[in-house]
Amino acid sequence: MSPQQVKTLEGNEAVAYLAYRINEVCAIYPITPSSTMAELADQWAAEGKSNVWGNVPLVVEMQSEGGAAGAVHGALQTGALTTTFTASQGLLLMIPNMYKIAGELTPTVFHVAARSLAAQGLSIFGDHSDVAAVRNTGFAQLASSSVQEAHDMALIAQAASLEARIPFVHFFDGFRTSHEVNKLNLIADDQIRAMIDPALVRAHRQRALNPDHPFIRGTAQNPDVYFQARETVNPFYAQLPSILQAKFDAFAKLSGRQYHLFGYYGHPEAERVAVILGSGALTLRETVAYLEQQHGEKVGVVQVRLCLPFSAPHFLAVLPASVKSIAVLDRTKLPGATGEPLYADVVTTLTEAYVSGILPTYAMPRVIGGRYGLSSKEFTPAMAKAVLDELKRDQPKNHFTVGIVDDVTHTSLDYDRLFEIEPEDVVRALFFGLGADGTVGANKNSIKIIGESTPLYAQGYFVYDSRKSGSRTVSHVRFGPEPINSPYLIESASFIACHQFNFVERVDVLENARPGATFLLNSPFGPDQVWDHLPRRVQEQIIAKGISLYVIDASKVALETGMGSRTNTIMQTCFFAISGVLPRDEAISKIKESIRKTYGKKGEDVVQKNFVAVDQTLAKLYQVSIPTQATSTIETPPVVPAEAPEFVQKVTAAMMAGIGDQLPVSMLPIDGTYPSGTTKWEKRNISHFVPVWEPDICIQCGNCSFVCPHSVIRSKFYHEAKLKEAPAGFKSAPINARGFPETRYTLQFYVEDCTGCGLCVEVCPAKSLQQSGVKAINMKPKSPILEQERTSIGFFETIPVNDRSRVDFSSVRGSQFLEPLFEFSGACAGCGETPYVRLLSQLFGDRLIVANATGCSSIYGGNLPTTPWTKNAEGRGPAWSNSLFEDNAEFGFGFRLSADKHLTLAKQLAQELENEIGPDFVNEIIHAPQTTESQIRQQRIRVAELKTALIKLDSEKARDLLSVVDHLVRRSIWIVGGDGWAYDIGSAGLDHVLASGRDVNVMVLDTEVYSNTGGQMSKSTPLGAIAKFAAGGKTVGKKDLALQAISYGNVYVARVAMGANPQQTLVALREAEAYPGPSLILAYSHCIAHGINMQHGLKQQDLAVASGHWPLVRYNPALRQSDKNPFVLDSPRPHIKLKDYIYNELRYKMLTRINPAEGEHMLELGQQLVNQKWEIYEEMASRGGSHLIPTPVSNNK
């Protein structure tokens, strides 16, 4: 056995490490939670790290998982050792190629961070639905349960695949294993070489397509031979289990870690046995061991590693003869099936064995199956015990569920929530932090320190909320003397740290504190004052559980030591100082070592600053003496206000409070339908600084609310008499417009929903004439004005929303009197996308239907618990849905088809009923113009009248017409998504939909990178920008989607950037919507993935336009009818150099650091590209209307 190198790695890295070392080609596409594997492979390739064959693997990002699978298939067929990494719907997109790859007996391993499939809702979290969906492809399936196992299996699967010629899906639980950090023994290169037989690699190459000895593979076969040919592979599948076991055995000799196809753990004479695969197996193993040791129970567990082909002999061989009952647990759901896959395999195996007389048990065991852990639902020892206990019953529940309360079909098992088995010698720590405060990073660092420089073992798992701004994180960290294999959250913590003081009011941070635990609180109040500022609940918990309380003002220490808002190093130091995991001095010196390692490359200053922070921390950490009685009058505020609707009170509020796990099945919508507009009930209060309005300075231009990403700025005009009811301090100004006597104007900030991005202040053009630095909007501390603003908002909401027909839609200012029907989303502070989305909702919201591609916009638009798409006082608002990532154009196109079909049907039925309704009225309603807002309003009145008439008619036809009558008001159909969708995965569909001629509107929120999955390159990424999968800077220019669409001639196209020209944005959106054919809007969206201070996002938009990187254009085919040039350039000739735009952004600047020469070269090329593009645009803009090919075509309506 080789000496073993110990590392602490995330599951994804542990797997990618092996996959990269063995393979020659990786064709990939990012998808959560597998993306990290691909990113690491790309990073290592960029760094020139070689595989065990002495060459640097080729890592290539494709346009979709379908594309990746195709590339994998091609590379395999031509002899390269090839792999890919994926999950969920991504794996499903690979299915067609998987059949081919397996059918052609091609060795490869697909590494899958197993994830839920989007069904009634999307989920990024872990279960086995994806791998269950590819069981038919012919791939073998190997399941790992832990970080170490996933690391080992990545190698073993490859070795077995090469020998058996059967491709493998190697999977492990998304997030639970893929994102868990744990200590492991790293497999050395010589061990890898010892496992992979070079002769088999050469044999693989020998089978490759080669014109030097040609053959044909991939024929089309007829009924005469297809069937038989399909059966030829049987021997290969038959041999696979033995080959794999042999590889397990060989690996054991090299590493000391012995695996089996089916691992049995538990009492040798167990009567009750559970069968399970994946990380849940570890929970069961721990539980079984506990029940056996503590209670002498005869229980056991079979951990399935090779799920497919399911080897009956191997399974039967591990089953103790004493087994009387078996519970099979599946982490997936097959609605309507006789049972989930593993259950079906076990039942079939036992039945066949019984029939054949080879059953190893004394009698045929009773088998029950059940589901657990869907979408990373916790699977705890208490649940594992409940399953084993269920087997004691005379009539155990079959097809059960565990971990939820199913009060509809009563499948769920009860479990004892207090059952706990964790050993005393494990330090269990919970850390509550904000994404922005570095808590997670600090904990990962602590795990590394302890895992890699002490004999202790460490495990970390991190829980994030579903917001991109002000996101809360909870770190679950264990340290102990033995390997830690507890794949579930900490329920009984010996150490709890709360890194944000305001959490103590809103989150039950001590719920999971065990008696005698230590509680570390980042508090602005010192040891003598803090007690009086704690809520009563917290005081009571501290006293009742005998908790020791420590406080530090980490925010102050951070500020004093130049660390800004990053309190991570400070809180980490406190943890080591009081948790006792390591002796204090040793811990501090290790923290410093680690700081040097982590921040060394960022400069000595950063290192020194952290050192100072560490030293300062120890002096400012205090233990608090605890009174004997709780005295606080601070109570936990209600999650949502009393006026919130019932569903929000009962369901949404539970999710918001973090107790969504307790919601029973009956409380949840049956088909994924949720009410609109729930963000308004969640006052997140994430920013300490908010904008404050100065009415005397304000020029009422509307720019601030136009750019506000979170719709927190509202304007209304109203009669001055209304002010008589206004509370003191309510701000108002005479409206700055002629023809509105006695009219007042108010700009109201919803401060509790504000993220403090500052875009409004940046864009405000009105400055004080007397005071330097004072604008009409200024950022100020929130707490002194909060109560006043709450009162003001309350009054503001009593002022009626301005009548849409009285508002000037054509100006930025006028548009901002329209009510936003998209508000308070969880997007990043300063998001560049949401202002466009909000504008869409203002302009067309009450008749808007949105198809939203998966991505940032589907997450901030549709991630529970609360969602931002809302409705107006009439109950109208955007209807929104997300189908998938790749199909969004087609999905929205389907909306159009329905609308067209039902509009026609409505017209037809109306005509058929014209005698009953009145022919003139029918004629009027069918032919009503619906271009302007007032026309639409008139049509709404007609439709309302028609409905009344139809209800009175009470006939079948009338009822039919009623069911489609709403279509008589023109719908605004928008297809919204990011550049990952539009330029890459959905490109073909988008192209097809644009070519259809139908009236759909497409809004591409172009961040020039995959923002939602963490900054991977798309075909929109510009030349020279660094992104994941373009770590050395993108070497190909951005695709010009505008020109591509213009080439159809009948597609309305606009490229907009509201930071450069908000008026042009407004005009483009309105023209696109009014145009009766397909429209495409490309909207420059600054993004956190650009590496900018988001406060300057609009400035960057302006510079992008000024430099010529993002020329503002409109191509309006409607102009061709009057022989005008449809192509209009809306931005002036570039007047700044490209570098003056791009070098404000880290994505470009980074290249100048890591490779200055390449940076220089890219800049030169980039400038040339901009110049050339501008020339083309200028030439197009100067043509006559009839000189722009192709010739006009009519729209297919």
Next chain:
Amino acid sequence: MDLSTTYMGLELKHPVVASASPLSGTIDGIKRLEDGGAAAIVMFSLFEEQIRHENEAFSHLMESGTDSFAESLSYFPEVEDYPVGPDSYLNLLRRAATEVDVPVIASLNCVTSEGWIDYARQMQQAGAKGLELNVYGIEADLETSGAEVEQRYLDILTAVKSTVTIPVALKLSPFFSAMGHMAKRLDQAGADALVLFNRFYQPDIDIRELEVAPMLELSSPSEIRLPLLWIAVLHGKLNASLGATRGVEGADEVVKYLLAGADAVMSTSALLRNGPAYATSLVDGLKNWMEARAFTSVRQIRGSMSHHKVANPSAFERSNYLKVLESYRGEYM
């Protein structure tokens, strides 16, 4: 004609030197300065504060938004190794030192003593032929005394001199109570050259926007007077070379500085205005002037009109200032 001169121990083919400016920001720019005829090139200043700020910004932007949302735990590829601190400056210096023949003098502006020492050492290692310490600062802290400021200059010089073996110049501000005495102390502390004078950041106020407006104007020939005065006063009294900077618009200013006693005459604004090749014009102008007066070497003219050589030394002193005022007969007199 012998135009050669010795400046801070460096043998220069003539006295016209390109001083720190954006022109030396790229290797191409440095080569153009050499081709344009500069006898030596002072590189643009490396500002410690700027490096610290950039590093902090880089690190902040890299971490921004990380570990917040489960799908996007980071936004940029992890970069294992990238240059931090002065690396890019040093890389440029290294290339310049090998790719151009004229001496390249590195320029440095730091805020910490470690910064001065570390960066100076690294600059020498990168091949700088000399160092120019640009001790620049607005003493806005009312608690800092003049003596403390003077001591800081001396401390910096001493620290750098004890670190490097290449010659070290100090670029000075004129705002010392006793400029001459200060120059003498710096000379005694081992300065190889004094460069007179630094141009200060002097902001303006924008009365329309009510904002402080950073203003940078290129120097004009009228600015020659103050350095001319002090070069004339100091010439011949110090071991350190004297570098003249400010207001060199044409050959006339070069001549004037040399007459006052400068060992090297530096130009930024004129080269920025007229391009790097303008150095040759300056040298040609100097040659023409010398030819017309039958001078054969720069040595002959250097300092010939300095304080201790000029026929009327008081012309350089305050008494003369009074006379000038008295002689003023403007329209309001």
